[in-house]
Amino acid sequence: MNMMTIKALEDIPVMGGLDDSPRGRVLRAAAHLFRHQGYNRTTVRDLARVVGIQSGSLFHHFSSKEDILCAVMEEAIRYNFARMKAAMAEAITPQLQLRALIRGELESILGPTGEAMAVLVYEWNALTPERQLQVLALRDEYEAAWLQVLTQLQQQGIIQHPPFFWRRLLAGAIAWTGNWYRPEKSMTLDDLTDMVLDMALAGRAQDG
Amino acid sequence: MNMMTIKALEDIPVMGGLDDSPRGRVLRAAAHLFRHQGYNRTTVRDLARVVGIQSGSLFHHFSSKEDILCAVMEEAIRYNFARMKAAMAEAITPQLQLRALIRGELESILGPTGEAMAVLVYEWNALTPERQLQVLALRDEYEAAWLQVLTQLQQQGIIQHPPFFWRRLLAGAIAWTGNWYRPEKSMTLDDLTDMVLDMALAGRAQDG
Amino acid sequence: MNMMTIKALEDIPVMGGLDDSPRGRVLRAAAHLFRHQGYNRTTVRDLARVVGIQSGSLFHHFSSKEDILCAVMEEAIRYNFARMKAAMAEAITPQLQLRALIRGELESILGPTGEAMAVLVYEWNALTPERQLQVLALRDEYEAAWLQVLTQLQQQGIIQHPPFFWRRLLAGAIAWTGNWYRPEKSMTLDDLTDMVLDMALAGRAQDG
Amino acid sequence: MNMMTIKALEDIPVMGGLDDSPRGRVLRAAAHLFRHQGYNRTTVRDLARVVGIQSGSLFHHFSSKEDILCAVMEEAIRYNFARMKAAMAEAITPQLQLRALIRGELESILGPTGEAMAVLVYEWNALTPERQLQVLALRDEYEAAWLQVLTQLQQQGIIQHPPFFWRRLLAGAIAWTGNWYRPEKSMTLDDLTDMVLDMALAGRAQDG
């Protein structure tokens, strides 16, 4: 692979929630490399080189390469879940909560945890089935918050389609932004949030 | 990897547009394996075994493993592009054209080419840059049709957001269905199409 | 390997003694390819392509790739041995015979059989031991002529060193010309012959 | 190939200039195997087995099989060049220098570096063109010493033919000794040196 283009750790955006411990440094480098080279095409030597240690030393912090992958995914979910809960606590109405959820998810994908979130999606089946279950457990907690808000909105007649399906469509639209969105004046993150919110509330005014 | 679960070719859904030539058989098996095991975790021996030939024989039909990956992607795009053009030709108004586009894209992801389409998304950077360009050229043609329809709808005031961005959000929502949608009575493919169409036309009635 | 530089059969110098039969065409191409790419780095497909047939067809004329190698070597020896005997028959004195031997050997290396002769030297241990013996039998006949002439010259006091060893040194000097000599005005084949002859008769005048 | 005849490292003559480091052990085994089996017919597994390591471990010391071949050649040239310079420094007259050059070259071919020198000749075009240039650069330095001495001898009227061509003939005669010379009482290395020296000074007495 095109290893020459991969930078040193200092040039990689700091992944939210990870400190400068060896563990944190490895996970940040891993998120970056797994995202841009793929999990399988990234060697533990690549990873060690970016972190600035020898490949054997990685195994003092993680028991296997897959363990690193799994940790990247879990940290991403955990960190964003925490932020999401904080944001939700401040939002009063379901509409505002929905906006907070959208905004939070966009930030998780487009901000410092973006690479880890992309890894979560793109390297999903590099995980053994038991590890998939382990990560899914975390994810379900997160999804429950979405379903709760969407269910309220449906009960209020503000959205019309089944919350479960509707959430899935929105999840896809949001996740995909990581592949194309780049912040610019004419389309700030707030603008993007509003655009997705319009999508989420589609059909709302049909009743009005 | 989890090879024991992988079936023989006869059990793999026939990928649209591929005949029973050796080439077609290889591409169908490849789409399936690449989708469920990942490109890197699928060995040429895996592939040969499913097709029912020896691994060396693969290289009579394709010059490399990456060549197979690229062919899977190109066949999927080409086949669906052809079907999409046919469907578009029959739709008169932009609204109907939009529905045809959504329906076609959902079929491409949920129908016989679904595995190949997923490979196109998930294994994108297993392709060398020059091959990415080659595939992108095909893809651009396809996207142009979407943009044309969305632009017309915007000019008519039916959608409000910039077509380019709007298309991206819809593309994400539709692509993601491959990860969760399973046909059932309470949510047929037609129902799903209408649900996405509602999303696409979000805000339409706000003006009314 | 650098296959693109390998020409069609028409551009390869006609190896002496080989007609335009399929067998002859294969041997000429083989001498050329084995010389410039090495025996192992030349595939039967390379060979077939240059000859203008399919690789499977080669095996109607030769039972194996090694069989082709062996035939190249044997033809070269046989052809040059015949020419050498003819030349020797015309030379009267041992000195003239020596010159004829030198001239003949230089021609075999620098002329149309040069590639085959180089293969004989450089691919010697691509041959199985039994085939080596088979070729050596031919070679011994050829060497006997040299030894006879050198022995006569030694008996006449014209050369001083043991004929067997002296022949070996000369054989090396002559064989190596294939790696550097290119005909030019200031060093024709005749000039080269005389230069080697001077070497062969070294020390001659010390007695005089 | 005839692998059963290949011995363990301990039975292979110690190639001059190489210590007992892993690198040195590999190069000595490689010189031996490449010489007797040919470069292409020697597998990295053969090589590893003789060295007493696993095949994968070779690639900690050399980046490729060709890298090993190249190192064998370069070490041989470098080592012999150093010895040659030392010997030349002690020789006063051009005649003595010529004898030193001949003696040194014979030793390089018949002594501990003999296998490596043979590999240099016989496996030359297993090297990629750029590597050939790299090795040629080393070789040119070495050849310059020969030409200088031969040119002096020509200016003194001691040899008559153009030094460049004369050197080539001698080089062939000397290189070829590796294929036939075995030390014995009636033909020691000194005797052989004198025999080649007589050749080199051929025609000398013609003027006398």
Added chain:
DNA sequence: AATGAATGAGCTTTCATTCAT
């Protein structure tokens, strides 16, 4: 005779992981 798809053993190389230091 000629074809060319198919074979399958064997090649070089990669790489996660181990472990003596």
Added chain:
DNA sequence: CATGAATGAAAGCTCATTCAT
């Protein structure tokens, strides 16, 4: 904790040879 040489299984790919047509 860190190192980095060593491991050895497995990868993608090659290629002489076969054989049904």
